[in-house]
Amino acid sequence: xxxxxxxxxxxxxxxxxxxxxxxxxxxxxxxxxxxxxxxxxxxxxxxxxxxxxxxxxxxxxxxxxxxxxxxxxxxxxxxxxxxxxxxxxxxxxxxxxxxxxxxxxxxxxxxxxxxxxxxxxxxxxxxxxxxxxxxxxxxxxxxxx
Amino acid sequence: xxxxxxxxxxxxxxxxxxxxxxxxxxxxxxxxxxxxxxxxxxxxxxxxxxxxxxxxxxxxxxxxxxxxxxxxxxxxxxxxxxxxxxxxxxxxxxxxxxxxxxxxxxxxxxxxxxxxxxxxxxxxxxxxxxxxxxxxxxxxxxxxxxxxxxxxxxxxxxxxxxxxxxxxxxxxxxxxxxxxxxxxxxxxxxxxxxxxxxxxxxxxxxxxxxxxxxxxxxxxxxxxxxxxxxxxxxxxxxxxxxxxxxxxxxxx
Numbered sequence: 001x002x003x004x005x006x007x008x009x010x011x012x013x014x015x016x017x018x019x020x021x022x023x024x025x026x027x028x029x030x031x032x033x034x035x036x037x038x039x040x041x042x043x044x045x046x047x048x049x050x051x052x053x054x055x056x057x058x059x060x061x062x063x064x065x066x067x068x069x070x071x072x073x074x075x076x077x078x079x080x081x082x083x084x085x086x087x088x089x090x091x092x093x094x095x096x097x098x099x100x101x102x103x104x105x106x107x108x109x110x111x112x113x114x115x116x117x118x119x120x121x122x123x124x125x126x127x128x129x130x131x132x133x134x135x136x137x138x139x140x141x142x143x144x145x
Numbered sequence: 146x147x148x149x150x151x152x153x154x155x156x157x158x159x160x161x162x163x164x165x166x167x168x169x170x171x172x173x174x175x176x177x178x179x180x181x182x183x184x185x186x187x188x189x190x191x192x193x194x195x196x197x198x199x200x201x202x203x204x205x206x207x208x209x210x211x212x213x214x215x216x217x218x219x220x221x222x223x224x225x226x227x228x229x230x231x232x233x234x235x236x237x238x239x240x241x242x243x244x245x246x247x248x249x250x251x252x253x254x255x256x257x258x259x260x261x262x263x264x265x266x267x268x269x270x271x272x273x274x275x276x277x278x279x280x281x282x283x284x285x286x287x288x289x290x291x292x293x294x295x296x297x298x299x300x301x302x303x304x305x306x307x308x309x310x311x312x313x314x315x316x317x318x319x320x321x322x323x324x325x326x327x328x329x330x331x332x333x334x335x336x337x338x339x340x341x342x343x344x345x346x347x348x349x350x351x352x353x354x355x356x357x358x359x360x361x362x363x364x365x366x367x368x369x370x371x372x373x374x375x376x377x378x379x380x381x382x383x384x385x386x387x388x389x390x391x392x393x394x395x396x397x
Contacts, residue, residue: 099336136256143260143261
């Protein structure tokens with residue numbers, strides 16, 4: 001294992017660091033000795049960071065999009081529930097109107113059976129009993145006077 | 146001048162006794178002295194609405210009809226029981242004793258005696274209105290009670306049989322020369338067009354409709370345990386009742 005990190009003096013030292021550290025020969029030599037046998041990195045890690053950054057951003061964007069979509073779905077579901085409620089109410093109203101119409105029709109169908117009525121009345125009035133009753137009523141009315 | 150108002154229905158179960166009791170009290174609340182005579186001797190029940198029975202009233206109409214009592218002694222002043230400030234309400238109940246009912250069913254009763262009893266009640270109790278709660282149907286006693294009244298109110302439900310039976314009743318009443326008649330429609334479905342119903346009934350019978358009462362859940366809840374108009378003074382049912390009372394008082 002190398003004693004020093006591979007990127008010593010290149011990436012690990014930020015720009016503008018004190019000059020004394022950069023020009024330390026011994027350190028440079030040690031680093032050179034240590035690193036000479038190490039394979040040179042094929043790509044600088046900045047790209048890796050960038051990738052990670054992009055991945056992270058993509059992941060974050062995806063998360064945001066998912067959340068936004070979830071919120072939109074929830075809102076749509078709410079709207080759907082309201083529409084369903086309105087639909088149920090309208091159906092109920094329609095049903096009530098239909099029932100009222102049926103009742104009105106039924107009501108209009110309640111007719112007097114005139115033939116039956118004439119028969120029923122005659123059964124009572126065309127009897128001696130009813131003639132007697134009329135006399136009795138007359139008598140009661142006269143008694144009141 | 147005192148008036149006799151007979152309240153009748155061709156069939157049972159129309160709410161006749163309930164409307165009679167409530168209408169009588171509504172008229173008492175207009176500062177009138179009223180009496181209700183339960184001539185439904187075969188199946189009495191109006192006393193229950195006033196929360197009284199024979200043990201409280203003592204004498205009944207049956208006692209008068211069998212010459213065991215004077216008519217005035219059968220009258221029970223229920224005004225204080227109702228806790229009303231205006232008017233007076235008297236009730237002449239029928240006996241709920243099974244033997245008494247059987248006697249009425251087998252022998253009938255003297256309507257002439259009943260008629261003179263009405264006149265005596267009007268005079269002695271200084272009545273403005275005497276209400277007769279009749280027995281449903283067209284028995285001899287019922288027809289005579291109808292015939293001697295000044296106003297006949299026929300109660301019907303919006304029902305095929307009631308429509309037909311009421312047509313017979315109105316026709317017979319005309320032949321008995323009952324000149325003042327009104328119709329009350331009870332237990333009407335609130336989904337019905339009341340205006341159309343009223344027009345149809347008035348056209349069919351040529352009799353004015355005094356009121357249309359919708360089928361009431363609140364009335365059913367009360368279950369004949371009291372007088373609706375007193376327990377629910379602001380209820381739409383009570384308002385219709387007051388309108389009927391107005392029409393009944395001016396319909397002479």
